[in-house]
Amino acid sequence: MRKLKVLVVDDEMPARETLSFLINWKETAFEIAATAKDGRDALDKYYSLHPDLIITDIQMPVMDGLALIKTIRQENSRQKFIVLSCHEKFSYAREAIQMGVTDYLIKDLITPQDLYAVLVKVEKELEEQKTVIPPGSGKNVPAERDEFDDALRNMALKTIILENVPAGAKQSLAERFGLNLTGHYFVLLLVQLDDYEKKKNILDYSAWKEVKERIYYAIKDALEGGLGGECFYYQNGQFILIARLEEIGSQLKFISQSYEIADRLHRKVRGAEKASYTIGISQGFYGLTDVPLRYREALEVIKYKIFFGKGKILFYNKIFSRLHAGNKDMMAKRIIQIQRAIDENNRAQLSQEVRALYREDVQGFMQYNYLKETNAQMYGLIAGACHASRITYADLFGCNYIPLHQLDDLDTASEMGEWFQNVFVHLIALKEKIDDKKYSRHIKDAMEYIAANYRRNIGLRDVAKALNLHKVYLCRLFKQETGENLINYILKVRLEEAKRMMLSTNHKLYEIAEQVGYPNIQQFSVVFKKLTGVTPREFRNRNFNP
Structure with a gap:
C-alpha cells in the first residue's frame, strides 16, 4: 500500500528533525517525503512532489506559513495542512482555521499521542475525499458551520485561559463569542481522565472523538446545573473549565460551592463515560486577568493524585497547606x-x-x-x-x-x-x-551454610566439616570461584548484616555485635573499623540521624 507523502516546512532545522523523531512514522500511513526551510522552498517542492499532507510553521522568512497555505489553496482547495507553531495567539489560530487547516498544534506542547491522533484524522479526511458526493445530495453545511464556530469559540477560550493577554482583550473575546463568563468571581477546574493513555491506545480516532464529546457535553450539563461557565478539551485527557461562583464571604463558603460543582461534575462525567476522573480545583479569582495562574494551580494539584490515588477531588489551597517535610x-x-x-x-x-x-x-x-x-x-x-x-x-x-x-x-x-x-x-x-x-555445587553449599550460621563463631574448619570436604581443598576452590578467601567472606556477611541492623533498627551496638557472631563489642568494633575505616558508632551517625 502506497504511503501518504508528507512535506514538513520549518525554518529551524532542529524543529524539522524533532518532528521526524517524535513518532515512529513506519507505524502510520504517512512518510516524510521532503522538508523545506521556508514557504518559497516549500512551493517549489510542492509542485514536484504533490504531497498528501503539509505540516508547516507559521512565522518563516521569505514566505510565511499563512501565505503558503493561501497560495496553495488557490490551486488546490482540497490540500491538507497541519499548522505546527510556537504561537498560540488567537489571531494566528483563527486565520489558520478559516483557511480550513485540519489542526493547529503548539510546538512546545505537542506529544507523540497528539501527532498520531491528528495523522489519523487527516487519513480519515483523505479517505472521505475519495467519495464523490452526488449533486443534490444535501451536504450538511449547517453542521460544518457549527463545527467551525465551535473551533473558534474553543480557540478564544484557550486564549483567555492559557495566554497572558490584557484583561480587556480577554473580555472582548468573551463578548464577541458569547462565552458564559459574565460575573465577577470564578473558579477553574481541571478534569483529568485517569488512565488516559490506556484508553487512548485501545480506541481508534472516531471512537476516541466520541468519548471526548460525551465527556464534554456531560461537563456542559454540569455547568448549566450551577451558575454556568465554559469548558473545552485541551490535551492528554484534560478538560479545562471555568465555573461562575456567587460572591464569597469566607473560605468555607468557597470550598463548599467549589466542591458542589466538582461533585456534580464527577457524577455527570462518570454517567456519560464510565471511567475514573481526578478533578483539580484552583483558588477562587475575580475577573479574567489571572486565569493562566489558576490553570497552573489546578494542573499542579492534579499531580498529587500520585499520593492520594485516582478519582479524587483535590483543592489547591488545601493540598499545599498539608505538605510536610517527612523523614x-x-x-x-x-x-x-x-x-x-x-x-x-x-x-x-x-x-x-x-x-x-x-x-x-x-x-x-x-x-x-x-x-x-x-x-x-x-x-x-x-x-x-x-x-x-x-x-x-x-x-x-x-x-x-x-x-x-x-x-x-x-x-x-x-x-x-x-x-x-x-x-x-x-x-x-x-x-x-x-x-x-x-558457582559449583560445593561453593553454593558453602554460601548457604554461612548464611544460615554466621551468627555462630564459625570458621573454615566448621564449613569444611559441614560439607564433608578437606579444608585446604575448600579454601582453594572458594578463592578460585569467588575471588576472595572464605574467612573474609564470612566477615563480609557479618559486616553487611551489622550495617543493615544499624540503619534499620534501634538496637544497641553491643546487641548487634552479639547477633552477628561477635562475643563482645570490642572485637566487633576492631573488625568493623579495619574493614570500613570507621567505627560502628561513626557509621551509624553518618548514615542515620533519627
Missing part, C-alpha cells in the same frame, strides 16, 4: 534495605521494603519532586544490579534501555512501587540463573 532518613534507609534485598536475592524482604517506601514513606512525605528523586535512586539500583551481575537491559526489559516511559504512564505512587517490585523480582530471577551457572 528523609527513613526513606534513605529503605533504599539501603532494598539494595541489600537485591544483593541477597531476598524476595520477601524486597517486597516489604518497596511497599513500605511507596505506600508509607513517599506518601507521607507529600513532595512531588522528592518522588522523582526516589524514582531516580531506584533507577540507579536497577542499573547497578544489572552491571554487577552482567545482566543486559534486553534480558530484563526486552529492550536496550530502561523503559522510563512505562513509569511515566502510571498515575499513583502505589502503581510505581508495583512496577519497581516486578522489575526487581525479575532481576533476582535472572541473577539466580547466573549464580547457578557461576
Whole structure:
C-alpha cells in the first residue's frame, strides 16, 4: 500500500528533525517525503512532489506559513495542512482555521499521542475525499458551520485561559463569542481522565472523538446545573473549565460551592463515560486577568493524585497547606534495605521494603519532586544490579534501555512501587540463573551454610566439616570461584548484616555485635573499623540521624 507523502516546512532545522523523531512514522500511513526551510522552498517542492499532507510553521522568512497555505489553496482547495507553531495567539489560530487547516498544534506542547491522533484524522479526511458526493445530495453545511464556530469559540477560550493577554482583550473575546463568563468571581477546574493513555491506545480516532464529546457535553450539563461557565478539551485527557461562583464571604463558603460543582461534575462525567476522573480545583479569582495562574494551580494539584490515588477531588489551597517535610532518613534507609534485598536475592524482604517506601514513606512525605528523586535512586539500583551481575537491559526489559516511559504512564505512587517490585523480582530471577551457572555445587553449599550460621563463631574448619570436604581443598576452590578467601567472606556477611541492623533498627551496638557472631563489642568494633575505616558508632551517625 502506497504511503501518504508528507512535506514538513520549518525554518529551524532542529524543529524539522524533532518532528521526524517524535513518532515512529513506519507505524502510520504517512512518510516524510521532503522538508523545506521556508514557504518559497516549500512551493517549489510542492509542485514536484504533490504531497498528501503539509505540516508547516507559521512565522518563516521569505514566505510565511499563512501565505503558503493561501497560495496553495488557490490551486488546490482540497490540500491538507497541519499548522505546527510556537504561537498560540488567537489571531494566528483563527486565520489558520478559516483557511480550513485540519489542526493547529503548539510546538512546545505537542506529544507523540497528539501527532498520531491528528495523522489519523487527516487519513480519515483523505479517505472521505475519495467519495464523490452526488449533486443534490444535501451536504450538511449547517453542521460544518457549527463545527467551525465551535473551533473558534474553543480557540478564544484557550486564549483567555492559557495566554497572558490584557484583561480587556480577554473580555472582548468573551463578548464577541458569547462565552458564559459574565460575573465577577470564578473558579477553574481541571478534569483529568485517569488512565488516559490506556484508553487512548485501545480506541481508534472516531471512537476516541466520541468519548471526548460525551465527556464534554456531560461537563456542559454540569455547568448549566450551577451558575454556568465554559469548558473545552485541551490535551492528554484534560478538560479545562471555568465555573461562575456567587460572591464569597469566607473560605468555607468557597470550598463548599467549589466542591458542589466538582461533585456534580464527577457524577455527570462518570454517567456519560464510565471511567475514573481526578478533578483539580484552583483558588477562587475575580475577573479574567489571572486565569493562566489558576490553570497552573489546578494542573499542579492534579499531580498529587500520585499520593492520594485516582478519582479524587483535590483543592489547591488545601493540598499545599498539608505538605510536610517527612523523614528523609527513613526513606534513605529503605533504599539501603532494598539494595541489600537485591544483593541477597531476598524476595520477601524486597517486597516489604518497596511497599513500605511507596505506600508509607513517599506518601507521607507529600513532595512531588522528592518522588522523582526516589524514582531516580531506584533507577540507579536497577542499573547497578544489572552491571554487577552482567545482566543486559534486553534480558530484563526486552529492550536496550530502561523503559522510563512505562513509569511515566502510571498515575499513583502505589502503581510505581508495583512496577519497581516486578522489575526487581525479575532481576533476582535472572541473577539466580547466573549464580547457578557461576558457582559449583560445593561453593553454593558453602554460601548457604554461612548464611544460615554466621551468627555462630564459625570458621573454615566448621564449613569444611559441614560439607564433608578437606579444608585446604575448600579454601582453594572458594578463592578460585569467588575471588576472595572464605574467612573474609564470612566477615563480609557479618559486616553487611551489622550495617543493615544499624540503619534499620534501634538496637544497641553491643546487641548487634552479639547477633552477628561477635562475643563482645570490642572485637566487633576492631573488625568493623579495619574493614570500613570507621567505627560502628561513626557509621551509624553518618548514615542515620533519627
